[in-house]
Amino acid sequence: MCAGCAMTAMAGASGVRSWLQTRGWSFLTPERLRRITVAVFAVATVVSTVGLSGST
Template identity: 65%
Template sequence: MCANCAYTASVSAAAGATGLRVWLQTRTWSWLTPRRLRRITIVSVIAAFAGATVTF
């Protein structure tokens, strides 16, 4: 994979994970505490980057 493709994939993965976090933050679910939101964010970023590197 070229450097440009790797950069584009990582930026897209980060944007997707950030979008998920924003969407979750706008919900008023009682089980979604700040600590759980942080953990969900970390897992989603790791999954997004892993998915981006595997698919490209």
């Protein structure tokens, strides 16, 4: 995985987390938001590592 792919994935994950936080949904408690954040970062890491290939 290249550093650019990793940085892009983490920036996207941060954007998703910020978007969720600003929605104001009552079911998003701080604990749930924390768990969602961990899950989004994990998925972004896996996709940028496995799903993207820098060279073909």
